[in-house]
Amino acid sequence: MLGEVDVLAERLRSRLPEDAAPMQRLRLLNQFFSAELGFAGNINNFYDSGNSYLHQVLASRRGIPISLAVIYLELAGQVGLSACGVGFPGHFLIKVKLRQGDVFLDPLTCHSLSRSALEEALLPYLAKQGAGAAGLEHYLVDASPRQVLARMLRNLKEIHRSQSDLLRLLSVQQRLVILLPGDMQELRDRAEVLESLGCWAAAAEDLQTYLRRNPAASDLELIKRRLRGLQARGGPGLH
Structure with missing residues (x-):
């Protein structure tokens, strides 16, 4: 290219x-x-x-x-x-x-x-x-190169989310979490995709990290409920 x-x-x-x-x-x-x-x-x-x-x-x-x-x-x-x-x-x-x-x-x-x-x-x-x-x-x-790449990835994120293409959405979300390690919203969003794919342990781990790094989050109680539900389900999820 x-x-x-x-x-x-x-x-x-x-x-x-x-x-x-x-x-x-x-x-x-x-x-x-x-x-x-x-x-x-x-x-x-x-x-x-x-x-x-x-x-x-x-x-x-x-x-x-x-x-x-x-x-x-x-x-x-x-x-x-x-x-x-x-x-x-x-x-x-x-x-x-x-x-x-x-x-x-x-x-x-x-x-x-x-x-x-x-x-x-x-x-x-x-x-x-x-x-x-x-x-x-x-x-x-x-715009910095990192900001440009993040914006491109978020465009893809919205496209794959609107099409319910969860595997491609997860691929994009993984890159966003790596690119923006301090952005807790991206970590939370990855947990949501992982949960939708049945990767409950991985989703729970992301939510635990989200709560640990963001103790004053506005959605604190909602995330705690989601985490309890994931921990109750357990299981390996996808391989």
Whole structure:
């Protein structure tokens, strides 16, 4: 997969003068990514799990904002642009850092987004947050690689959960627990999947860890009841 991206980057680099300004590099990358290669949103099947697997996105040229952004960001880095992802609510963005200021792009189209457009897109989210919601700048910070991966995994988590695909859901949940060892919600959610699969001892162990690390949890009594039920059932579960 990385080799394929390297080949695409080399194609683009061969068209760039060595002294090309960052803005020229950005324009050529947008043209190359969107118009020539044809990367775009999979609007006909937006909730297909394949949209989150980069090798499938590279093959089909269709994806969701975050998977398209990951490929775009790798190409951007290889042509000398400083760019990163932005975990904007509801729609992952690309930030390209130029001397004259940051440019925010929609990964589905490579179109730049004005500040007013970003503020408008944020309004429904802010309305849900109430009076204490943070301003726009709070939602435009750089996303770390760990945050990007967690967001991709959580997209898959919701897809597999909605389809009741418990084995794939467990696979994703295992990765989230490893990636985010301090996130007790992910540990609790893994316990729920394990319980659904009949892995009662493993589920009980996760809930015990959850209670030990999170003694003031808001769902404390509910988790204690679930744990007692699991311990009463016992048994090895799946092998």
